[in-house]
Amino acid sequence: MRTDARENRARVLAVARELFAERGLEVPMAAIARRAGVGVATLYRRFPTKESLILEAFAEQFTICQGVIDDALRDPDPWHGLRTVIEKVCLLQAADRGFTAALTASFPELHAGARERTWEKFAALVQRAKDSGQLRADFSPHDLTLVLMANGGLAGVPVEVATAASRRLVAYLLESFRSGTDVLPPPVPLSLDLVLT
Amino acid sequence: MRTDARENRARVLAVARELFAERGLEVPMAAIARRAGVGVATLYRRFPTKESLILEAFAEQFTICQGVIDDALRDPDPWHGLRTVIEKVCLLQAADRGFTAALTASFPELHAGARERTWEKFAALVQRAKDSGQLRADFSPHDLTLVLMANGGLAGVPVEVATAASRRLVAYLLESFRSGTDVLPPPVPLSLDLVLT
DNA sequence: TGCTAAGTGGAGACCCCCGTCCGCTTGAGG
DNA sequence: CCTCAAGCGGACGGGGGTCTCCACTTAGCA
Numbered sequence: 001m002r003t004d005a006r007e008n009r010a011r012v013l014a015v016a017r018e019l020f021a022e023r024g025l026e027v028p029m030a031a032i033a034r035r036a037g038v039g040v041a042t043l044y045r046r047f048p049t050k051e052s053l054i055l056e057a058f059a060e061q062f063t064i065c066q067g068v069i070d071d072a073l074r075d076p077d078p079w080h081g082l083r084t085v086i087e088k089v090c091l092l093q094a095a096d097r098g099f100t101a102a103l104t105a106s107f108p109e110l111h112a113g114a115r116e117r118t119w120e121k122f123a124a125l126v127q128r129a130k131d132s133g134q135l136r137a138d139f140s141p142h143d144l145t146l147v148l149m150a151n152g153g154l155a156g157v158p159v160e161v162a163t164a165a166s167r168r169l170v171a172y173l174l175e176s177f178r179s180g181t182d183v184l185p186p187p188v189p190l191s192l193d194l195v196l197t
Numbered sequence: 198m199r200t201d202a203r204e205n206r207a208r209v210l211a212v213a214r215e216l217f218a219e220r221g222l223e224v225p226m227a228a229i230a231r232r233a234g235v236g237v238a239t240l241y242r243r244f245p246t247k248e249s250l251i252l253e254a255f256a257e258q259f260t261i262c263q264g265v266i267d268d269a270l271r272d273p274d275p276w277h278g279l280r281t282v283i284e285k286v287c288l289l290q291a292a293d294r295g296f297t298a299a300l301t302a303s304f305p306e307l308h309a310g311a312r313e314r315t316w317e318k319f320a321a322l323v324q325r326a327k328d329s330g331q332l333r334a335d336f337s338p339h340d341l342t343l344v345l346m347a348n349g350g351l352a353g354v355p356v357e358v359a360t361a362a363s364r365r366l367v368a369y370l371l372e373s374f375r376s377g378t379d380v381l382p383p384p385v386p387l388s389l390d391l392v393l394t
Numbered sequence: 395t396g397c398t399a400a401g402t403g404g405a406g407a408c409c410c411c412c413g414t415c416c417g418c419t420t421g422a423g424g
Numbered sequence: 425c426c427t428c429a430a431g432c433g434g435a436c437g438g439g440g441g442t443c444t445c446c447a448c449t450t451a452g453c454a
Contacts, residue, residue: 002421005431028411039433044413100350143365146351150366153297153350154343164386168340169347176369189361199451202401225441236403241443 009046012036016057020098022159025054025105058102065089066114069121079134079178082125086144087170090151094166095159100152136179140188147173206243209233213254217295219356222251222302255299262286263311266318276331279322280371283341284364287348291363292356297349333376337385344370 001009015036019027029050033043047053068088075081093099122141129135147170154165198206212233216224226247230240244250265285272278290296319338326332344367351362 002430004421008431026411029413030411033433040412041414041416041433042431045431048413050412146362146366149350149362150347151350153346153348161386164384165343165346168385169343172370172373175373187361188365189358199400201451205401223441226443227441230403237442238403238444238446239401242401245443247442 008036008038008042012038012043012046012053013057016053017060020054020057020102021096024097024156025101029053054098054102058099061092061096061099062103062114064092066118069118069125072125073121078125078128078132082129082135083174085122085125086147086174087167090147090166090170091163093148093151094154094162097155097159097162100148100155103148104152134179136177139177142188143177146188205233205235205239209235209240209243209250210254213250214257217251217254217299218293221294221353222298226250251295251299255296258289258293258296259300259311261289263315266315266322269322270318275322275325275329276375279326279332282319282322283344283371284367287344287363287367288360290345290348291351291359294352294356294359297345297352300345301349331376333374336374339385340374343385 012032016032019032019035029043030040032053033040036043043053047056068085072081072085075084093103119141122144126135126139126141130137130139150173151166151169154162154169156162157165209229213229216229216232226240227237229250230237233240240250244253265282269278269282272281290300316338319341323332323336323338327334327336347370348363348366351359351366353359354362
């Protein structure tokens, strides 16, 4: 690959990440090309479809999520680990308007395996936190989906606002997730796992 | 207005409500017209723009919201009133995929006055619940915005799922809103009131 | 029943988006 | 410096959205 081509590719990817973050996935390809200072054709040679561009642009974030969970599993305090996972992922999501859509709609075929492995790790984390008595016993791993969907609702406003809102929302929720409360929430909706594996 | 025209108008409105609820505001005008058994032109004569159709279609729901708050102000138990407001509005929102968008994007000029009055009523409700010692003192009326945005994130899945998810989310949140907890959530983001007055 | 204004539906103008085609430009090895 | 494949950008096809225009139909009154 020629050096100018490589530079263009990198610039396109950077611009795509930036625009997806601030305006969501529905930003037109032409806008990305324009901001990156290239023509549409260049963009489409490197990334044959918009989907492929999205996938590549968010690969980094997905890896970060994996890392966050792995770190949490090494945390000696299970509750602290769980709390950190939820906080970090939610902040990531709130700071990036395209994140939720990329994760939800994101092309089940890819990272299909990775997703299930991540899910198992999270379930393990939840179990450990319950065993340590710090997490309420009726917490369901599917509650993570609930949190992510709810937190995703905060996107669409300027990043600083979304970030602050997310922090507050997550704080409220984590408070409810801790042990020691007596009111039971309604059961987990059965088919919630279909939404966001 | 001729009787057939009136019937057509009513049918269009009913179909619009139905489709907006199940598929969101991005449903094409042509789809509404087709399902209502009329041509596009008919639809556009009654509702000059898509926006006007949306506004009319959701007017009922907005009125319901007003009523819910008025009822709550008459409730002898302030906390019960506040809880009911949040629960009812969130269920309304979860059952209707277009509701959030219609409320958020909805055309600030209209019900501008009504909105502020509603907001004041809600603030009064919050104050009463705090005075009665049942609502945590650091609860902000802007937390309603937070709840609505978060709850709005649950839309986009089948109604039954969204409804169940909403119930669980709201239960978790209400638990944190009650007095008696010692952990303070981070401060309310200052500009959150710009999003959804 | 006949008249007419109100009502109607489909074609199409206009715009925005994704993705492709093709003739011009340019990096870099010999 | 010359060559040429790799790279490039803008024009364009196809699809789908909102909203308009206009010739035809019909409700409802006299």
